[in-house]
Amino acid sequence: MKARLAASLAILVTLFLLTAYLSARISREKTGPLFGGMIDPHVVPASAKESGELKTRAVVLIVLDGLRWQEVFDGPDHALMDEKHGGAQDVKQLRKDFWRDTPAEGRQTLMPFLWSVVAKQGEIYGNQHKGSIAQVTNGMKFSYPGYNEMTTGQPDKRIDSNEYGPNPNTTVFEWLNNEPDFHDQVAVFATWNAFNDIFNVKRSGLFVRAGWDLPWAQQLTPREQLLKTLYETTTRVEDDDVFDSFTQQDLLDYIGTHSPRVLFVGYGGTDDWAHEGKYDLVLQAAHQDDQFISELWNTMQSVPAYHDKVTFIVTTDHGRGSGLEQWKNHDRDIDGAENIWIGIIGPDTPPLGEMTNIPRVTQSQIAATIAALLGQDYRATDPRAALPLPVARRWTGSNIPPAK
Numbered sequence: 001m002k003a004r005l006a007a008s009l010a011i012l013v014t015l016f017l018l019t020a021y022l023s024a025r026i027s028r029e030k031t032g033p034l035f036g037g038m039i040d041p042h043v044v045p046a047s048a049k050e051s052g053e054l055k056t057r058a059v060v061l062i063v064l065d066g067l068r069w070q071e072v073f074d075g076p077d078h079a080l081m082d083e084k085h086g087g088a089q090d091v092k093q094l095r096k097d098f099w100r101d102t103p104a105e106g107r108q109t110l111m112p113f114l115w116s117v118v119a120k121q122g123e124i125y126g127n128q129h130k131g132s133i134a135q136v137t138n139g140m141k142f143s144y145p146g147y148n149e150m151t152t153g154q155p156d157k158r159i160d161s162n163e164y165g166p167n168p169n170t171t172v173f174e175w176l177n178n179e180p181d182f183h184d185q186v187a188v189f190a191t192w193n194a195f196n197d198i199f200n201v202k203r204s205g206l207f208v209r210a211g212w213d214l215p216w217a218q219q220l221t222p223r224e225q226l227l228k229t230l231y232e233t234t235t236r237v238e239d240d241d242v243f244d245s246f247t248q249q250d251l252l253d254y255i256g257t258h259s260p261r262v263l264f265v266g267y268g269g270t271d272d273w274a275h276e277g278k279y280d281l282v283l284q285a286a287h288q289d290d291q292f293i294s295e296l297w298n299t300m301q302s303v304p305a306y307h308d309k310v311t312f313i314v315t316t317d318h319g320r321g322s323g324l325e326q327w328k329n330h331d332r333d334i335d336g337a338e339n340i341w342i343g344i345i346g347p348d349t350p351p352l353g354e355m356t357n358i359p360r361v362t363q364s365q366i367a368a369t370i371a372a373l374l375g376q377d378y379r380a381t382d383p384r385a386a387l388p389l390p391v392a393r394r395w396t397g398s399n400i401p402p403a404k
């Protein structure tokens with residue numbers, strides 16, 4: 001027992017030294033002082049601390065690009081699990097992996113973390129069969145307008161192309177990063193290169209790692225060197241969208257050495273494969289992303305700075321069409337592509353599970369929700385931004401502790 005304790009202590013000390021070393025090295029690589037990203041217990045808003053109400057200290061917004069509410073709530077669509085309509089490479093294997101008799105079994109198999117953890121301990125909006133509608137309000141029903149809407153709190157008609165360029169609007173991520181309590185504790189990890197523009201890196205100064213061509217430090221660990229080599233030598237299926245698995249590893253490295261309080265994670269595989277007409281790969285990507293979210297959740301829960309202090313919001317930027325062909329597509333002319341879904345889990349989220357028979361919620365409500373969960377009133381700066389989701393309504397307006 002004593003030997004075990006000594007061994008545990010030795011491991012702890014080694015881990016601490018390793019963390020300090022890695023943190024110092026990555027700080028040099030990018031902005032921020034040593035342990036600059038660590039959560040400081042002294043910055044808990046006073047009133048929240050006293051009332052013991054608001055427990056969230058960090059928020060992670062995770063987006064699975066273009067994953068339909070139909071797959072999320074009904075599970076895989078049997079009509080698309082073939083070669084003709086779903087472009088499946090191995091129909092037998094696909095059906096073995098994802099074909100289940102009921103929607104409940106299908107969705108549980110497709111996204112086990114979402115259904116056994118988020119939808120049990122948190123809330124999920126958007127099951128239209130049960131009177132819950134979640135929608136985008138931008139009318140465009142494609143990515144840049146959707147990411148702009150969810151991160152700024154309102155649609156912007158000017159943004160009518162994915163190649164729009166630097167975002168003229170300030171996202172809630174930039175807004176929080178400008179607050180002393182959150183400065184240099186905001187980070188963006190995403191597969192799609194366009195996030196450099198969506199978060200306007202030149203103006204915002206946000207820490208953004210997106211796309212294939214990332215800046216790498218001079219000195220790399222063997223693991224980082226391997227990841228860099230894979231980024232540089234892998235054949236690009238999409239020139240502007242890296243594989244989810246690459247972004248995940250880059251993100252895990254960062255989480256291990258920094259402790260961001262506000263994090264954006266953008267996975268792109270679900271949209272890429274749908275455009276290619278490969279339904280089998282859409283399902284595989286959704287399933288893998290669900291595992292990535294689980295990995296992220298468990299990794300963060302194992303760290304004291306995050307344990308029972310982090311809220312995840314999981315959503316999509318747009319829906320898609322329906323039927324045997326239109327599931328591949330989405331834009332302003334595709335019926336149903338405005339429908340999305342939103343899941344939330346965290347210490348301040350009541351475990352209401354699958355929301356039923358409630359008023360419509362919108363993508364634009366996500367921005368103020370992120371801020372409210374961190375004790376901040378995003379709408380104080382821009383009242384045009386949509387209200388937070390019901391989960392965070394109690395910390396809005398006069399209930400929100402004043403920003404320092």
Ligand SMILES: [Zn+2]
Binds near residue numbers: 066143271275
């Ligand atoms: Zn798309």
